[in-house]
Amino acid sequence: MEEKQELLTQEGYDKLEQELEYLKTVKRKEVAERLKIAIGFGDLSENAEYDEAKNEQAKLEEQIIKLEEKLRNAVVLDESQIDVNIVTVGSIVKLYDYDFEEEVEYTIVGSSEADPFEGKISNESPVGKGLIGARVGEELEIQAPDGVVKFKVLEINR
Secondary structure (H helix, E strand, O other), X not given: OOOOOEEEOHHHHHHHHXXXXXXXXXXXXXXXXXXXXXXXXXXXXXXXXXXXXXHHHHHHHHHHHHHHHHHHOEEEOOHHHOOOOOOOOOOEEEEEEOOOOEEEEEEEEOHHHOEHHHOEEEOOOHHHHHHOOOOOOOXXXXXXXXXXXXXXXXXEEO
C-alpha cells in the first residue's frame, strides 16, 4: 500500500515532532508507572487496573506509530516558494463571505494541520478544494456540507 504524503507547514511539522517527543518521554513513563502499580495488585487474570493500563499502553503505542508515519511521509512546504498570485497549500487567503457579509481569513494547510477554530482549513475539505487555484478578484461558489457558499478572493499572502 502506497503511503500518503503529509503536506505540512514548518510550524505543523514542529508541532508533530513535539507531540511525538512528549508521548515517547513523558506519556510512556506515566503508562509504565500505572502498569507497575497495577501489577502490584496481584492476580493479573482478574485485575481491571492492569487490563486498563495495558489498553492505554496499546493506544499510546498506536498513536506513536501514526505520528512517526506522518513525520516520515511529511512534505514540509517551503513558505518562500508559495505563489501569492494563486491560492495553494500554505496560502493565507482573505475572502469576502457573501452569506455573512464579512471578511474572513483562512490558511490553507494539509489535512493533519487543519483546525477551523484557528482559521486553518484543509486542502482536502470542500472549501479548501474550492479555493485552490483561485486568484485575487475571483468570485467562487463552493459546494460545502451546509450548501453552497459564495466568496470573493480579496488577498493572497504567505
